[in-house]
Amino acid sequence: MKYTSIKxxxxxxxxxxxxxLLIPIFLCIMCAIKxxxxGPVLFKQKRVGLHKKHFNILKFRTMYIETPNDTPTHLLADPDVYITRVGKILRKTSLDxxxxxxxxxxxxxxxxxPRPALWNQYDLIDERDKYGANDTFPGLTGWAQINGRDELPIEVKAKLDGDYVKNIGLMMDIKCFVATIFTVIKSEGVKEGVHTNEPTREAAATKEI
Known part of the structure; x- marks a missing residue:
């Protein structure tokens, strides 16, 4: 049986x-945020899904509701002002x-x-089109995330997404999943705030609803 049919x-x-199994952890995080x-415990963020169809991704709220609406995290001069103490822990551990x-x-x-792009990341979306990376389900984690994450230039990230699509299979997914665990533990490739001439974290601060 083909793996893609059972994935x-x-x-x-x-x-x-x-x-x-994670109900106790969900409850603890929700209580800590409140x-x-x-403000609400969760917020929605418009992302690009399969065949470039938009959907609302869900995350635990990590910022104060006073954070400027629709402003990417990397464009905030001092993101620490907006990220809550609980939020810093959630973002560092990817529990958000x-x-x-x-x-x-x-x-x-x-x-x-491929991690779902923000709806207005047109350069990344267009670059992924070259590799057919917009024609598969976006993931919680992916090949690009274990090979640089936020530190990757758009061209490299899209190429890695294309490599995943080309080599999709059970062993590839297992490799990505196991490597993600170590990447999260080490907090590799995560950047916050303005970094001149550097790629940035794909997450953005949106209106928390």
């Missing part, structure tokens, strides 16, 4: 089990991404695949 149902089952700052398990359950994402 979606397999991902759904794993995401469902993970959501059930105790520290006012956990709600994307629900995006997987909804059929909008996969565990492994």
């Amino acid at each position: 979606r149902p397999l991902g759904f089952i794993i995401a469902l089990i993970a959501c059930i 105790i520290e700052s006012r 991404e956990l709600p994307q398990l629900f995006n997987i359950l909804k059929g909008e994402m996969s565990f492994i695949g």
